[in-house]
Structure formats: structure tokens, C-alpha cells
Amino acid sequence: MSKARLMQGNEACAEGAIAAGVNFFAGYPITPSTEIAETMARLLPKHGGKFVQMEDEIASMGAILGASLAGAKAMDATSGPGFSLKQELIGYAACAEIPCVLVDVQRVGPSTGQPTAPSQADVMQARWGTHGDHPIIALAPWSVRETYDVTVMAVNYAERFRTPVILLMDEVVGHLREKVVLPDHVDVYPRRQPKKTRAEGYEPYAPDTDLVPNVADFGTGYRIHVTGLIHDDTGFPVGSPQVTEQSIRRLHEKIDRAADEIIHTESAFMDDAEYAVLAYGGTARTAYEAVRAARARGEKVGLVRLITIWPFADKVIAALAKKVKGILVAEMNYGQLVGEVRRAAAGACPVELCGKYNMQAFEPQEIERAIDAFIAAVK
Numbered sequence: 001m002s003k004a005r006l007m008q009g010n011e012a013c014a015e016g017a018i019a020a021g022v023n024f025f026a027g028y029p030i031t032p033s034t035e036i037a038e039t040m041a042r043l044l045p046k047h048g049g050k051f052v053q054m055e056d057e058i059a060s061m062g063a064i065l066g067a068s069l070a071g072a073k074a075m076d077a078t079s080g081p082g083f084s085l086k087q088e089l090i091g092y093a094a095c096a097e098i099p100c101v102l103v104d105v106q107r108v109g110p111s112t113g114q115p116t117a118p119s120q121a122d123v124m125q126a127r128w129g130t131h132g133d134h135p136i137i138a139l140a141p142w143s144v145r146e147t148y149d150v151t152v153m154a155v156n157y158a159e160r161f162r163t164p165v166i167l168l169m170d171e172v173v174g175h176l177r178e179k180v181v182l183p184d185h186v187d188v189y190p191r192r193q194p195k196k197t198r199a200e201g202y203e204p205y206a207p208d209t210d211l212v213p214n215v216a217d218f219g220t221g222y223r224i225h226v227t228g229l230i231h232d233d234t235g236f237p238v239g240s241p242q243v244t245e246q247s248i249r250r251l252h253e254k255i256d257r258a259a260d261e262i263i264h265t266e267s268a269f270m271d272d273a274e275y276a277v278l279a280y281g282g283t284a285r286t287a288y289e290a291v292r293a294a295r296a297r298g299e300k301v302g303l304v305r306l307i308t309i310w311p312f313a314d315k316v317i318a319a320l321a322k323k324v325k326g327i328l329v330a331e332m333n334y335g336q337l338v339g340e341v342r343r344a345a346a347g348a349c350p351v352e353l354c355g356k357y358n359m360q361a362f363e364p365q366e367i368e369r370a371i372d373a374f375i376a377a378v379k
Contacts, residue, residue, distance in 0.1 A: 002182045009147045009173045010077075012180065013103060014039035016151030017075050019186050022101070023049035024072035026063035028056055028082060031116040032171040033105035036077035057082035061089040065098050069226060071191065071217035073155060077103035080122055081112055083129070090164050091130030092228040094251065097205070097213060099158040099191075101151070103167040105174040108359045117359035118171035120281055121333035126166045127310050133248050135255040137262060138166040138310040140281040144178040150307065156189040157262065161254055162212050168309055170332065172282025172361050191217070198222060203233040211254035255311060264307035265316050269295055273302030275375055276320055277354075278341060279330040280306040283362055287330045290367035301371055309337070317344035321351075326378040330354040330367050350378055 007015075014036050017025075025040040041051045050067075054060040057078055064074035078086065083104045093100055106122045108114035126138045137157050141147040151167060158165040192214045196202040204224050205213045213233075216222035229237035230244045238244075255262065269291055270276065279287035284305040291303045304320060304327075306313060317340075321327065326349050329338040338353040345351050354370040356362055 002184060004179050004181050006177055007144050007180050008035060009141075009144045009169065009176045010035035010105065011039050012144045012148040013077070013151045013167065013169070013174075014043065015182065016148035017101065017155060018043055018047055018049070019148075020152040020155035021073045021188050022075045022155055023047065024064065024067040024074040025049070025076065026052045026054050026060045026067070026074070027076050028054050028060045028078070030057070030079045030082050032107055032174050033077045033079050033103060035174070036103060036105070057085040058089065061086040061102070064100050065089060065093055068098050068100050069218050071219070073099070073159065073191070075101040075103065075155070077105065079105050079107045080109045080119070083122055083125065087125075087130040091132060091134065093164040094130070094134040094136070095132075095228050095230070096226050097162040097215065098164070098226075099162050101154045101158050101165050101167060103169060106168070106170045108357070114359045116171060118282065118332055118361045119357065119359075120170050120283060120331050121336065121357065123168060123309055123331075123333070124336045126168050133252070135163070135252050136166060136310050137161070137163060137255065137308070138168045139264075139307060140168045140309050141173055141307070142281055142284045142305065143173070144176055145180045145182075146307075147173060148180070148182060152186045152188075156187070159189045159191055160212070161258070162192065162215065163255070166310075168281070170281045172285070176282070194222065204235045205231060206233040207250060207254075211250050211257065259311050262308060263311055263313050263316070265313050266305045266307060268303045268305075270302035270304065272300055274300040274325050275328065275371070275378070276302050276304050276324045276326075277328045277330055277367065277371065278304045278306065280309060280337070283330050283332055286362040286364050287367050289364040290371060293364060293368050294371045299371065299375060301375070312340050312344065314344045317341055318346065318348070321345035321348035324349055326350040326352070326374060328352055328354050328371060328374045330362065330370070332356050332361065352377075
């Protein structure tokens with residue numbers, strides 16, 4: 001193992017990306033994500049990679065898609081305003097099945113909002129920000145070391161499923177500094193390669209057995225057509241209802257088939273819990289302390305933490321709702337993921353919001369008071 005280091009969450013994100021094989025980064029600085037770009041600018045050339053500062057957020061997204069199509073493992077980092085600008089090209093990446101990772105270190109919005117102030121108000125935009133039917137993978141770490149590990153995971157998922165993956169960080173985790181020991185080795189998923197030659201009938205978007213196509217990289221001797229239009233296995237647009245239905249279904253099913261593997265959650269103090277606090281990202285750190293304090297006073301409450309935000313952990317929440325008397329959802333927004341929790345709980349128990357959206361992170365006492373009020377109301 002490496003030596004212990006004091007590291008920031010954003011720095012861990014950059015180093016995790018490089019460990020996973022990212023060799024191209026195009027970005028446009030925006031707080032609170034700027035340290036990711038700065039770290040990539042410093043480290044990527046030492047690893048044979050390329051860093052490009054683009055003229056804006058849209059160009060940054062376009063650049064990483066082009067680099068990915070040419071064979072690079074590519075990443076970009078931004079915050080809410082830039083995330084909004086990138087949505088059209090995120091949809092393009094989903095339709096054209098271009099592997100890439102986009103980091104969103106969330107801050108208060110809407111619009112320019114409160115630069116650098118912590119928030120978790122982009123979780124629904126990560127799922128529904130671009131138009132049309134397509135799945136998305138979004139991951140939310142809660143510590144510096146987990147940021148490293150989850151960034152590796154994001155790159156591997158992007159390559160394995162040929163899809164954009166969102167690393168949904170928040171300012172709390174992005175600017176957090178902790179002592180970490182990074183691994184000397186990580187498992188890296190390689191770029192998928194064609195299994196047929198052109199003479200053998202290679203078609204770039206013909207799905208493999210896992211429903212993911214083995215699209216050749218540009219410049220490797222294959223003819224490839226890439227479009228944001230619905231296309232058949234050749235990659236060329238087809239105005240067919242049947243092909244359209246098959247294409248959209250396959251985009252979803254290639255993720256749905258692996259959902260149990262992709263969806264990561266963690267729990268604490270749940271063995272005897274009668275109530276649960278559900279949280280994610282930086283808020284989960286505060287919720288953990290609040291739950292521990294409440295248990296010290298005799299309250300039977302536990303914590304469930306979502307690491308994977310999308311696809312949503314429907315099975316986990318459904319089982320949780322049948323086990324406890326109520327679920328309190330703590331998140332730094334006006335109420336977003338709480339709606340998904342209510343949907344998945346399907347009325348099996350009460351689900352309430354503990355929200356905060358005043359540009360300040362939660363204090364443990366705030367969530368602890370919300371726990372007490374919630375338990376009193378449910379009783």
C-alpha cells in the first residue's frame with residue numbers, strides 16, 4: 001500500500017480517474033470542482049495523457065466525446081451551471097453509446113446560485129436533465145478515499161456499458177481533506193474491442209451478449225458512423241418504429257440487467273432499528289453522527305446510505321420500508337430524492353424530508369432534532 005497522505009476529495013477524484021486509465025480531460029474551471037481540473041492538468045502529462053482547457057462547458061463535453069470515440073478514456077468536471085449546459089451532449093453520449101465520466105461537484109442553484117456553497121440539488125437533473133428515454137448511472141461518495149474508489153468504479157462502468165456515468169459529488173466531499181492510503185493497484189475495465197473484422201460482417205452497434213456493442217475506435221481501420229439519431233446496428237439512422245423501440249429498450253436493458261451489481265448501498269445500526277435515516281454524499285456523514293447520538297439516548301434508529309443514486313435502489317428501499325416504522329430522508333435540497341424513496345416505499349411506512357437549502361451544510365444536531373420530531377409524529 002502507498003503511504004498515508006492528506007488529500008482533498010477533488011484531488012482523490014482526479015487520481016482515481018488516472019488510476020482507472022483516464023488519459024484525456026477537457027474542462028472549464030468552475031467552483032467547487034476546479035481542483036479536479038488543476039490536478040488533472042498537473043498529473044495527466046506525467047502519465048502520457050492530455051489536458052485541454054476549453055472555451056466553455058459545452059465545448060468541454062464535446063471534446064471528451066470526440067476523444068472517447070478516438071479511443072481515449074475521457075472525463076470532464078463541472079458544477080451545476082456547467083452541468084446544465086452539458087445536458088444535450090450527455091443525451092448524445094447516451095444515444096450514441098459513448099463511454100465518458102462527468103463529475104458534478106454540486107453547489108447551490110438555480111442558475112449561478114451561490115458559488116462554492118454546498119448543495120445536493122442536482123440529483124434529479126442527473127437522471128432527467130436531458131430529453132428522451134435513456135438510463136443513467138450516477139454515484140455519490142461520502143469520503144475522500146471513497147471518492148477515489150467510486151471514480152475508478154465510474155470509469156469502469158462507463159467503459160463496460162458504453163454509457164455516460166455521472167459522479168455526483170457535493171462541495172462538502174469535494175473540498176473535504178482527510179488522511180488516506182491509496183491502493184497500489186486497481187482493477188481496470190479495458191476499452192471494448194470489435195470481435196469481427198469488416199470482412200466477417202462487423203457492424204459497430206450490433207449488441208454483444210450483454211447488450212452492449214463493441215464499437216471500434218476511430219482510426220483503427222473500421223468504418224464507423226456516429227449519430228444522435230436513432231440508428232440500427234450499422235450506426236446509420238433508420239426511421240423505423242421497430243428499430244426505435246428495440247434501440248430504446250436495449251439502452252435500458254443493458255443497465256437493468258446489471259442493476260443488482262451497479263446499485264451500491266451501505267447501512268449502519270440497522271440490526272435493531274425501528275426508524276431509518278436515509279442519506280447520501282456529504283450529508284450522510286452528518287446523518288451518521290446524528291444517528292449515533294440519537295442511539296446513545298436510546299432511540300432505535302439506523303442509517304441507510306445510497307452510494308448509487310441512479311439506477312435507484314428500489315429493492316433496498318422496498319425492503320427497508322417493510323422493516324421500519326418510518327424513513328427520514330436527509331438531503332441538502334428542497335426535497336428531491338425523498339420523492340423516489342416514497343415511490344419505492346409504496347406506502348409501507350411514512351417517509352418524510354429533512355431538507356436544507358440555505359447554502360450551509362447540515363449540523364448533526366439539526367438532523368438529530370429532525371429524528372426526534374419524526375419519531376414523535378409517527379408514534
